Amino acid sequence: MDAFLHCTAGCVSLAEFQISLTAPWNKPSSKPVRHILPSCWLVFVIGAIQRRSFGKGYSAGMAELTHMIDSEVFLAFSTYATIVILKMILMSPVTSYFRLTRKAFANQEDTSLALSHEDHKKLVRVDPDVERVRRCHQNDLENIVPFVVIGLLYALTGPDLSSALLHFRVFVGSRLCHTVAYLLPLPQPSRALAWTTGLAATGSMACRVLRTSLYL
């Protein structure tokens, strides 16, 4: 019941916030405010969460992960998986940034976020730079998600620490190279090689999982 109230309160506060914004939002004078608001909201939400967390003993129970899954390999997996997932999440704001600066939106209602006086119907269009970032994001999804799943199972098979670190580092390095090669863009063999390296690391871990624990 508490949970339900919690969720409802969040929704209601969001809706209220939005209603209070809608009116001044459409006034031409308030336009510079627009891009500041989402970032203010982000700072406010992170702040609120962290404040409540700290107030309730956030930093207590440090390193309990070490007791729970008592393994350096798992700690390493946890670190590299978080890094590579954060890299993937970062593609979303990059897409938003390109959509706002290139003025190429996917939905009619989004065009109100543009700071231009052009005809808003023309802003629902496809832009090559936005599409490039989206393809990069899609490729991340198709490669990083399998890595995380297989990496978790691999970490549980109890591999040697140094070979586990090698796999994780090769994968994370190859994905960073891939993103750089896709967004700049670098001439072609580079991106294909980065992609193949990542795939090889995932495939090698999958081999190990299947050899250790084949149970059909």
Place this chain on the structure above:
Amino acid sequence: MDAFLHCTAGCVSLAEFQISLTAPWNKPSSKPVRHILPSCWLVFVIGAIQRRSFGKGYSAGMAELTHMIDSEVFLAFSTYATIVILKMILMSPVTSYFRLTRKAFANQEDTSLALSHEDHKKLVRVDPDVERVRRCHQNDLENIVPFVVIGLLYALTGPDLSSALLHFRVFVGSRLCHTVAYLLPLPQPSRALAWTTGLAATGSMACRVLRTSLYL
């Protein structure tokens, strides 16, 4: 060997079922049957699985998760992750529904599912409503999958129960708001704020994971 037989049996039964359907399928008189069949199949498969499961002591061993990972935080994660993943899965049937009602298909062979007498070649087309649902599904994939991965690692770092619940509830609430705001659609700041809130919750959990278990 048993596993192989099991899989083959499943494939063969699917194929037989399909062959038995193909002939009457193309008769104009059997058209109203078409939309009923997939749902019958769904009910039949769930029924068969549950019947076998119950027969083999399905409800025995209740709450063994509590013994396995003895932590309320993990139970909470498990519940919220399942809810948010089910919400994501639900976008697939919604897409199918819009494809069938708007008569906008992606593949030539799918047009035989339409209940119309129009030229079937024209039904392979892009519809704005279908594309809106697909973008919403894609955005779910890009946000919910990172949440699940980072949430799992976060639950293993042994956080305070109340702050873990706060993170999970804020994320699930923000995704529900996001879907409503995308599909209705609501005017713009609402969707951007819901998206930012979800991102903030994931980011805050990632901070905690990296601070607890940094092992490069």
Place this chain on the structure above:
Amino acid sequence: MDAFLHCTAGCVSLAEFQISLTAPWNKPSSKPVRHILPSCWLVFVIGAIQRRSFGKGYSAGMAELTHMIDSEVFLAFSTYATIVILKMILMSPVTSYFRLTRKAFANQEDTSLALSHEDHKKLVRVDPDVERVRRCHQNDLENIVPFVVIGLLYALTGPDLSSALLHFRVFVGSRLCHTVAYLLPLPQPSRALAWTTGLAATGSMACRVLRTSLYL
């Protein structure tokens, strides 16, 4: 610090390799070499990783997964999840293959990989076969990722071994049927039924997770 050096070394070697390739790459005489290079790289990387792994006691600690999570259900989950994720990863090379043979690329810089003397600007185009493979890959992402997440939680609830195996086998079988039905393509009811079967297996597991461990 060691980790940082490791990553940098990887990036530098990739960059050097690429620079050494760029010059002969654009000569018409070296064209047959192009398609061999990425596969050589794949073999080289897998070989290097496996050699270092073996050198450091790769096959030691066999079956430590069994001690870590002492459960046949978890072993079964690990096997089936790896198989189905490998199937999903395989769609990436299939897409590349179709892009190269159909000469339909997504980026301007990729056209240098084509073995043709046509105008390279015309090769940035949409091909129906490539789009079919990509839709199949996208559908895999939308269905296999939820299966893996819910399957992991399901395996931790301590279900009966036979019913767990039934769920995993039905899902993996249905996804293999789905891919075959999508790529050939088979006439329509087959793909819809395979998709519904997979959804039903995931839904049945989600029911079990929510009934065992509801903690809102």
